[in-house]
Amino acid sequence: MREDTKKCIHDFQVKTFGNVKNIEKAETLVDESEVIKYIAPTNIITLSTSSLKKETFPGVIILTNNRIIFNFQMLNNNHSEIFPVSEIRSIESSGNSLTGGHIIIHTISKDFDFLVTYKKDIIQNIQRTFDTVRTNATSKPLQQVATISEADELAKFKNLLDQGIITEEEFAAKKKQLLGL
Template identity: 40%
Template sequence: MRKDIEYALQKFKVKTFGNKKNIEKVESILRADELVLYISPTNVVITSVNTSKKKKLPGVFVLTDKRILFHYKIAFEESTDTTELSKIDSINCFSNGITGGQIEIHTRTKTYNILVTYKKDLMNEIKDTFEEAINNYTQNNGFGNKESDTDIMQQIEKLAELRDKDILTEEEFQEKKQVLMARL
């Protein structure tokens, strides 16, 4: 399993029981130059803006530094729905005691309603991750340019300082360093 996927699963406390094959399938779809920021087996409601037609689907939802994708397989139908981050108009998050936390992503043609977690602080962290990814993508003129090697090395140096000050554990430092090294 890719290190960025392992990191995202750990960071957001995502349970993968019974979904390892689905995650492996998604991993095979990902491009080598993409960094996975969030991934979760979940239920998604996709609503077509023009027709208001809704599809409720179980599958694996992924946020990378370049796009979102949702892969699902129902009986004999298997499909992957992708949207570049530049096509996302807005993001909302909300929760209630019955259905749990949800992230709602609006594009010009579709709305994705993603079931995420019951924990409000974790739900907000997921929303922040989505917003940060979109902002970073937009700042790079929508082309998803990689950071320079110098920027990444500076980030690793800052992480090392935090580790040396006992703000980060060695394990946390290594995990964050691996994610950054994957961008080189």
């Protein structure tokens, strides 16, 4: 397990019982140049903003300094939803001792709701971490942010479409956005 993963598990008091292998598998999606800021096994609820299709998956969420990664199993196949932090529109948190805590991430095409601890101070710390990473990603000078070409981004989203992770409509919307149409 990576050192930054161990630090996150400790700092956010993440329960890993029965999920160490899932966490290690999800870690393989993180580039060596990225720093893990938050990682946890959780239930993830996705809501597509275009179709209002709601799905729930058990998996692992990872926040790095550049991306958010949801890694989950579906029908014995490993799937991932990966998007840059810059696509986050807003972040909400809520929680109580009865229902637990929730972090809700609103992106351009989907909303992601995932379970966290019920402890209010940790929920607030998780939201602050997401807010800080988002702020840092959007405040970088333009020349540092624009290191990936539109063609590379389009190829990435085409790959997600081919894997069935995004719909044809989501791909078309992203293509229009990237090409400025």
